[in-house]
Amino acid sequence: MKILVCISNVPDTTSKINFTSGDTKFDTTGVQFVINPNDEFGLTRAMWFKEKQGATLHVATVGGVGTEPTIRKALAIGADEAIRIDAEPTDGYFVARQLAEIVKNGGYDLIIAGRESIDYNGGMVPGIMAALLGMNFVNTCISLEIDENKVTAIREIDGGKEKIATSLPLIIGGQKGLVLESDLRIPNMRGIMMARQKKLQVVSAIDAPQATRDISFDKPAPKGQIKMIDSGNVGELVELLHNEAKVI
Amino acid sequence: MSVLVYTESENRKFKKNAFEVAAYAFEVARIMGTSVTAIAFHAEAPEDLGGYGVSRVLNVTTDTLQTFNARAYASVIAQAAQKEDATVIVISSSTDSRFLGAILAGKLKAGYVPNVVAAPESIAPLVVRRTVFSNKGFAHSQIDAAVSIIGVSNNAFGQKENAVEATVEGFEPTTSDSDFSTKSVEIDKVPGKTTIADADIVVSGGRGLKGPENWGMIEELAAVLGAATACSKPVSDLGWRPHSEHVGQTGKPVASNLYVAIGISGAIQHLAGVSASKVKVVINSDPEAPFFKAADYGIVGDAFQVIPELIEKLKEFKAQNA
Numbered sequence: 001m002k003i004l005v006c007i008s009n010v011p012d013t014t015s016k017i018n019f020t021s022g023d024t025k026f027d028t029t030g031v032q033f034v035i036n037p038n039d040e041f042g043l044t045r046a047m048w049f050k051e052k053q054g055a056t057l058h059v060a061t062v063g064g065v066g067t068e069p070t071i072r073k074a075l076a077i078g079a080d081e082a083i084r085i086d087a088e089p090t091d092g093y094f095v096a097r098q099l100a101e102i103v104k105n106g107g108y109d110l111i112i113a114g115r116e117s118i119d120y121n122g123g124m125v126p127g128i129m130a131a132l133l134g135m136n137f138v139n140t141c142i143s144l145e146i147d148e149n150k151v152t153a154i155r156e157i158d159g160g161k162e163k164i165a166t167s168l169p170l171i172i173g174g175q176k177g178l179v180l181e182s183d184l185r186i187p188n189m190r191g192i193m194m195a196r197q198k199k200l201q202v203v204s205a206i207d208a209p210q211a212t213r214d215i216s217f218d219k220p221a222p223k224g225q226i227k228m229i230d231s232g233n234v235g236e237l238v239e240l241l242h243n244e245a246k247v248i
Numbered sequence: 249m250s251v252l253v254y255t256e257s258e259n260r261k262f263k264k265n266a267f268e269v270a271a272y273a274f275e276v277a278r279i280m281g282t283s284v285t286a287i288a289f290h291a292e293a294p295e296d297l298g299g300y301g302v303s304r305v306l307n308v309t310t311d312t313l314q315t316f317n318a319r320a321y322a323s324v325i326a327q328a329a330q331k332e333d334a335t336v337i338v339i340s341s342s343t344d345s346r347f348l349g350a351i352l353a354g355k356l357k358a359g360y361v362p363n364v365v366a367a368p369e370s371i372a373p374l375v376v377r378r379t380v381f382s383n384k385g386f387a388h389s390q391i392d393a394a395v396s397i398i399g400v401s402n403n404a405f406g407q408k409e410n411a412v413e414a415t416v417e418g419f420e421p422t423t424s425d426s427d428f429s430t431k432s433v434e435i436d437k438v439p440g441k442t443t444i445a446d447a448d449i450v451v452s453g454g455r456g457l458k459g460p461e462n463w464g465m466i467e468e469l470a471a472v473l474g475a476a477t478a479c480s481k482p483v484s485d486l487g488w489r490p491h492s493e494h495v496g497q498t499g500k501p502v503a504s505n506l507y508v509a510i511g512i513s514g515a516i517q518h519l520a521g522v523s524a525s526k527v528k529v530v531i532n533s534d535p536e537a538p539f540f541k542a543a544d545y546g547i548v549g550d551a552f553q554v555i556p557e558l559i560e561k562l563k564e565f566k567a568q569n570a
Contacts, residue, residue: 013497013517017384026381037498092360093353093393118497120380120387124360127350130319136430137319139347142491152433156492158343158445160437166430176498177491211359211393215375218386220523223542226530231549234557237529238565240545245527247449247506248473248565 001055001146001168004108005043006099006125007074008036008089008117009067019217026119026217035070038114042174044183045144046112047078053146056080058106062089062098068200075195076187082198087205090213096128097208103133109168115140115175120214126173136166142177250285251277252334253302254325256342260292264407264446265340265400267300271408272400273338274301275367280336287328287419289321290314298414300407306419312428313421316344320427322351327421329356329395336374337397342445349399359391362399365524382497382520401524402445403503444495447476449506450525452495454480456511456532456551460488465555466510472562478502480512496521510551514539531555 011017012032020027035043049055059074060083061067071082085098103111116123130137136151138144142161143154146168153164153172187195229237241248253273255266266288273284283303288294290313294305306328313320325348329337337352339345341362353360363378365386374391376398444450451470453463463477470477477493484494495502497517507525511532512518519542522528530543533550540546547554 011381017381019385092350093357096354118382121363121382122360123346123362124350124353127318127347128354128360131322131351131354134426137351138430139318139350140343155347156343157435157437159441159443160435160492162432162436163434164430165433176494181485209357209393211353211357212361212389212391214380214387214389216388217380218388220383220386224544226540226543226546228546228548231547231554234547234554235561237545237547237558238561241506241527241529242565242569245506245544247527248562 001049001053001109002107003046003049003055003057003110003112004103004106005039005046005057005059005074005079006111006113007039007043007059007061007071008114008119009033009061009063009070010036010117010119013037013118017219019219023216023218033067033070035073036114036117038116038118038175040184041176041178042112042114042172043074043077043079044185045174045178047185048179049110049146050078058083058108060085060099060102062087062095062205064088071200072195073187075198075200076191077185078191080198082200084200084202085205086202091210092122092124093128093211094208096125096132098205099125100129100132101206103129110146111135111171112174113171115173123173126171130171136170137172138164138166138170139173141172141174144172144178249333249335250283250304251280251336251338252325252329252332253284253286253338254345255286255288255291255297256340256344257288257291260290262291262293262296263342265342265402266297267407268403268405269338269340269400270297270300270302271410272367272398272405274410276336276338276398277301279368279371285332285334287325294416295414298412299409301410301412302414303412305414305416307416308419308421310420310423312423315432317428317430317432318344318347318351319430320423322348322355323423323427324421325352326355328419335395337395339397339399341399341401346399349397353397356395357393358395358397359393360397360399361389361391363401364398365401365404367405379524383501383523384520401503403505404524442474442476444476444478444493444500444502447504449473449475449508450478450495450502450504451475451508451510452478452480452512453483453510454512455482463489465559469508469555469559472559472566475508480518481515509539509543510555512539513537514542
């Protein structure tokens with residue numbers, strides 16, 4: 001089995017979000033970039049397939065040279081090879097076209113992407129790829145078992161979960177649940193050393209349209225003053241929620 | 249050239265978000281000077297959409313399309329869009345809609361913008377405001393493709409009523425075997441339970457509750473309020489509650505009218521995930537908990553005293569206002 005894990009390079013979840021250049025760009029000053037958490041759960045599951053079922057594991061990202069430390073981390077965790085498509089990932093359709101091209105040429109059986117990147121929250125790249133390639137697709141995937149060609153997956157639905165039967169080739173949009181948080185791996189020194197020797201191929205982007213673009217950004221209005229209620233007077237909260245906030 | 253809206257149903261009844269996306273589509277159609285056509289699957293009362301501005305309903309009653317299948321449904325919606333010559337398609341932000349929305353965008357080479365929080369800022373070009381960075385920011389996004397898909401954020405636009413006469417038509421799409429190559433085997437869901445995605449009110453518990461055995465009062469508070477229950481990340485990581493209840497940046501987003509956080513300190517990732525909620529109440533024994541800075545109402549106190557009392561007061565309130 002040949003697996004491709006698609007990785008987004010995103011700000012760490014604790015990052016403060018600011019915008020720059022007249023509110024037209026995300027301000028990366030002082031921001032630490034990491035493997036998108038949803039992708040990291042997928043990468044960790046892919047490592048299981050590599051170690052237990054002998055899968056070959058490649059990772060790919062769409063991004064500039066600045067994303068290479070993040071891809072190297074995926075190699076240090078255990079991916080065999082990496083591909084970087086040299087373009088700015090500003091639109092989901094464009095990114096999906098780039099990755100679909102890699103899938104088409106690479107003969108992958110399983111493509112694992114995250115349910116969404118935690119920066120722009122588009123959540124569309126794996127689904128668009130599935131449509132472009134005519135492949136099976138399971139989104140918000142929280143469990144994945146593969147036996148030869150047969151796939152049993154579980155996806156999270158609103159208020160529960162759904163068990164799905166399908167087959168390879170398959171694309172999934174993964175998230176927490178695919179593996180436990182405690183299963184996530186921190187690269188060790190040996191992994192980091194080995195990652196330096198592994199192949200990181202840089203390819204040019206293919207011609208593809210940008211279907212959307214972000215013109216400008218803004219931040220939520222600052223929160224007004226909180227109203228504190230004495231713990232001995234809980235009835236006041238009920239009264240405020242009814243008469244002032246009008247939510248009950 | 250109408251605006252097409254996909255209105256979700258469950259057990260043949262429209263979900264709450266169906267009326268919200270219909271109202272949104274009506275607003276888009278009003279600005280464009282056109283009308284709204286809805287696509288529904290096995291809806292019991294498709295004409296109800298007329299209350300929210302839908303003039304025509306294509307109600308699919310094909311046997312094989314009774315239960316949700318993202319690929320098959322996306323294929324049907326794509327066919328409806330082509331039949332209607334729709335340039336704008338409106339969907340919700342439910343898990344199912346986001347699943348099929350991406351497939352639909354790929355099929356139609358459409359520009360898809362999810363998490364949209366307001367009516368379009370302009371129609372030509374189409375510009376919409378959406379949340380980014382897990383609610384820590386907003387983007388004004390322009391769609392440059394021939395077909396646009398707008399995913400409306402839950403609870404962001406409201407179920408605005410616009411009564412029109414809705415005509416209901418059958419619609420017989422063509423499907424192929426490949427549309428059904430992912431099959432639903434089993435659905436594990438408590439019937440009738442309010443979900444985080446649909447709830448007007450969400451009651452959420454954190455590590456401050458000390459253990460899963462103490463969730464009875466959270467459930468009771470939720471029952472009194474007609475609310476869904478949720479939890480913080482540590483609580484789901486510890487296995488006290490299922491992952492489907494985890495709200496926050498890597499869990500589910502919450503956009504309810506009222507969010508009640510009990511024993512949750514308010515990590516930045518949690519605050520991001522719930523910030524779209526309109527009114528936030530924080531109950532915590534630690535007056536320094538960061539959540540107080542992001543809340544509307546706060547009580548510093550022991551949850552084990554405050555919550556039972558709150559339940560009593562709410563019951564009294566309900567009895568008086570019944």
